[in-house]
Amino acid sequence: MTITFSDEQNQIEVTDKISAAIRAALEAAQAELGVPACLNLLFTDNEGIRELNREFRNIDRATDVLSFPAYELPALLTECFDEIEAEYVEGELFLGDIAISMERAQAQAAEYGHSLIREAAFLALHGTLHLMGYDHMTSGEEAVMTKKQEALLQSVNIGREMDGI
Template sequence: MTIQIDYETERELGIDYEALVKKVAEHVLDMEECPYEAQVNLVLTDNEEIKRVNTEFRNIERATDVLSFPMIPFESPADYGIVEEDESYFDLDTGELLLGDIMISVDKVFAQAEEYGHSITREFCFLVAHSMLHLLGYDHMTPEEAAVMEAKQARALDELGITR
């Protein structure tokens, strides 16, 4: 798996975010039985920039914790049949599946870790797991969808031993 990371804020997480994002992303892909090597772009930013992007792309004028920009329009979550006949979903140089982009606010990682009473590591990993599920076509627009996504996030973190 290739994860391109752009760190665009001065605030340091103080954790091994590179190893953690790889560990969590790979585990989610394994859980979701992804048959391909994959590629994800991660941007670590601040509240000001994530608010700008949230406003531009979602017309919601506020900072958020994480934004996901999937490359694949899954018809149903983690149904990889859609990519099998379209090479545009793959990096032509590496053969990796292009899942999309994740943007995380480092400011929100700190604020939410404090708010929920858990570690920076746990909050960061939660946001990565959450976003990876979005990149695989999961959503939480209905209570049923939210329940599925929440269970998968919890399972991923529990199996990795990343607890509150």
């Protein structure tokens, strides 16, 4: 998976370990897609994500992750490739954009008792699943999405064993 990383915050260092964990998690998600894919990932702070949330969702508060899908898709994206006019970038399906508040990620990692690496990978994967059509508006959708997130994180060894890194 091609991930275009942008870092527009300067409070929390996005280390090579964080980038590698994110890449591993998103490549696992791409394997489920069955096609080469790409996306843009922005690291920002609470104020930056608050501005995005206000501008695009009319919600004037910070959040941890925002996804901006390129398409309105049902889960299991591969079932509808023929029904959408997909955008490809150098042969890869463009999924959309994700923004992560690293400030919020760091606070949540501390709150949940695990590493910033795990939290950043979890948030990036969560955003990617949204780009792939998954959602959590109902308890059923949330159960499916949560199970998928945890399975993908575990498949690339980004789980509780990373705590303390």
